[in-house]
Amino acid sequence: MDTPVDTPVNTSANTLVNSGSLSRRGFLASAAGVTAGLALAGCGDYRPATAREANAQAQLPAYLPYKGVTTAMPATADGVAPGYLDYPAAPVTAFPDGPPAKGPAIDIMTLIFNPVPPPEGRNVLWQNLNKSVGCDLDFEITPVGDYPAKFAVTIAGGDLPDAMLMLKPDQNSAATPDMLDTLFEDLTPHLSGDNIRDYPFLANIPSASWAPCVRNGGIYALPMPRPLSGGPxxxxxxxxxxxxxxxxxxxxxxxxxxxxxxxxxxxxxxxxxxxxxxxxxxxxxxxxxxxxxxxxxxxxxxxxxxxxxxxxxxxxxxxxxxxxxxxxxxxxxxxxxxxxxxxxxxxxxxxxxxxxxxxxxxxxxxxxxxxxxxxxxxxxxxxxxxQGSANYATLIVKKAPRSRIQQILRAMNALAAPFGTDAYLLRKYGVRGPDHTLKGTDPVLTPQGQAEATLPTIFATDAPFTLYYPAKPDIVNTQYAFQKEAVKVLxxxxxxxxxxxxxxxxxxxxxxxxxxxxxxxxxxxxxxxxxxxxxxxxxxxxxxxxxxxxxxxxxxxxx
The missing domain is CATH 3.40.190.10 (Periplasmic binding protein-like II)
Incomplete structure (x- = not known):
């Protein structure tokens, strides 16, 4: 389970929280590693953050499970992921009204475990994903081992992407509630309770994955869901x-x-x-x-x-x-x-x-x-x-006008389109022909598809975990049986x-x-x-x- 020596917490500038007079310059100096004393000297009235403030409650999004594709191995309320033996012959159209997030490009800073995929100009999957979503998704991709340092430098420099992956605090000490409050959007008005209905595929993500997205009494991130059963x-x-x-x-x-x-x-x-x-x-x-x-x-x-x-x-x-x-x-x-x-x-x-x-x-x-x-x-x-971690990491969104936040959320909703939809098929397997062929109704990646499908959309957000392996579908029954056993003793x-x-x-x-x-x-x-x-x-x-x-x-x- 998802993995430098820091200054003592009571002397770190990162423990300062905005009380209305925290300037951008003061915050960025703190993130760059300047001591609290220097930060205080130039930035006015501060008060120390507390665990109580950081952990204040917020109403989670309503959980609205997707029911568009049936299976004999359905998801369960106690955490079993659904299983499928085949991909539907006629995938459900995820966005019948056309691309959902038309507008300017969205910069997404994230990480990767695999080799970096071909750039967009030579990546058929990426090009068609952008067309499907309605805007260019400009992924800035960093190897996983270098990501915490990249995150800290980006926060300190102040030139923020529209959205960026945030590792859990114990893997990235720069990821503080104060940073979120100062630089990133509180998504609560868009996502809490029934507000999530505007983004039905995000609403399909179980509540357990949303709980770690809450800080400072608000929903400050989007999940990257993982199965609660953990691995065997x-x-x-x-x-x-x-x-x-x-x-x-x-x-x-x-x-x-x-x-x-x-x-x-x-x-x-x-x-x-x-x-x-x-x-x-x-x-x-x-x-x-x-x-x-x-x-x-x-x-x-x-x-x-x-x-x-x-x-x-x-x-x-x-x-x-x-x-x-x-x-x-x-x-x-x-x-x-x-x-x-x-x-x-x-x-x-x-x-x-x-x-x-x-x-x-x-x-x-x-x-x-x-x-x-x-x-x-x-x-x-x-x-x-x-029990497995409910998320690998989370995605945070830079402060922006309401219309821009809505466009970004529509794009992330597209990246959460679930199994059985045409959007899921495109995101995971690319375009039929160059990226995959069909064996029956199941996509099989070509060598080109294997390279292009490493595009790290799963490290922005994703649909809930699904059991599916077309190369050997009989193992799905075994995987489902394991999860049913595991959730009984989580x-x-x-x-x-x-x-x-x-x-x-x-x-x-x-x-x-x-x-x-x-x-x-x-x-x-x-x-x-x-x-x-x-x-x-x-x-x-x-x-x-x-x-x-x-x-x-x-x-x-x-x-």
Missing amino acids: TYTRLDLIDKRGLDPNPKSWAEFLQLCKDVTDPKNNQYALGDSITAWNFVMQMLKAPNNWRAENGKFTWYYETDEAKQALDAVRRLTRAGVMHPDTYSVLGKAKDWFGGGQTVMNPDAPAAWNDYYTNYAAATKGFELGYMMAPGYDGGAGGQW IPNPAEPLYSPTDSKKSKLFGTLLDDTRKGIMQGRLPLKAWDDAMRNWRKEAGDRIRAEFEQAWETRNS
Whole structure:
């Protein structure tokens, strides 16, 4: 789950909020990293922002599910995404009255994980998307690893695009409620309650994805929705079946034994290849908190629980048993390749990885077959499933006249057109002929389409997650079955829609430090008691303050 050292929160210029006299120059100096003292000296009357103000409530948009395309695997109120075996032979016309967002071009600053697509002049998908929407969508695309710095520099420079992706505060400390209030549009009048009816495809996005878009008592962003079920622990079912083993252990002890049984060092095959996701899986066996636990308004971080230490010890036992890939602790970023190539047999991963594994690895392996494993209860019974983040990130819109905001929202509504519409087909698969061919009624990307379809529309906004894989439609039934199991045991993160200034400033630093300690314990280089020392330091330096801010925010949202 979606991932620099900053100055202490009480001395940061980013904790200043507009009270009517905050000048643009003063704000941009703050964003550039000037100290609070200098900013105060030149900009008049300020008051410090509080978690309470940042987390003030707003009426969420009404949820109006799209019902234009029926399926035997429908979305459910508890978070199951819909599944489709085929694309409709006659896609629904998304905009029967013509392009919905006619007007000037819209600049969108966003990120990408894939290679950058061909530019608009050589990109048939992009050209036709612009025609469909009614205006030029000028995507400014930055590789994901460079995006936080790009965001901060853009905010500091003041030359803002019309819309820009905003990562979650714990991944981007420049993304503050004060910044939103000063530079970006409060979309509440356009989107709250039944106002969303003007944008029916945005109204199709579930409420859980809208909740983190609320700051300062208003809706300041658009969602980039993701499935609440989260991802499973994927299994190489072909490798497990080959040994005649049960792929569904009923307890920690059975899981440990399965890991031993599938490990075959002579043939370079191991149970697992990533210690962090293995720890996450054991935590879900223990029904541990999903980042934070809230009990009667009192917050507990998952790292500081007894379950965290128990999971550390469990993964240390896995390491000692020799079931972890030998490069687990020394080589980063290879867990997916090891799993796809059969060097590991189990790998917890994101929901979208299901299709990716078949696309990228199945052709090279005869009999390649994926299964999934639910976390069993540590001592038997049912385990838990950490609820996935409701959004990858959000999209914020620069302050502008009402008519311009409406045009931008109409364009984003077009980018949220759901599965089964002609607009979805164009956005995901481009133009029939150059970008895709049809196999039955299903689009199959051509090499040109594979390059052009990396246009990062999903990192502006998107339709709700949909289960669909035309290259192997039978896996959709399995994916749907997983989600139905997962939503029964979901453990939500109560802090997801809340803002803590200290968490925004400190969590990335402490995440790096604590990961080093966590890996040291699981590898056996550090004693288990080192975790107690790490937690004492975290509480002293940041944790108790983060806790207090989340508790205040919780009280504000629930009062």
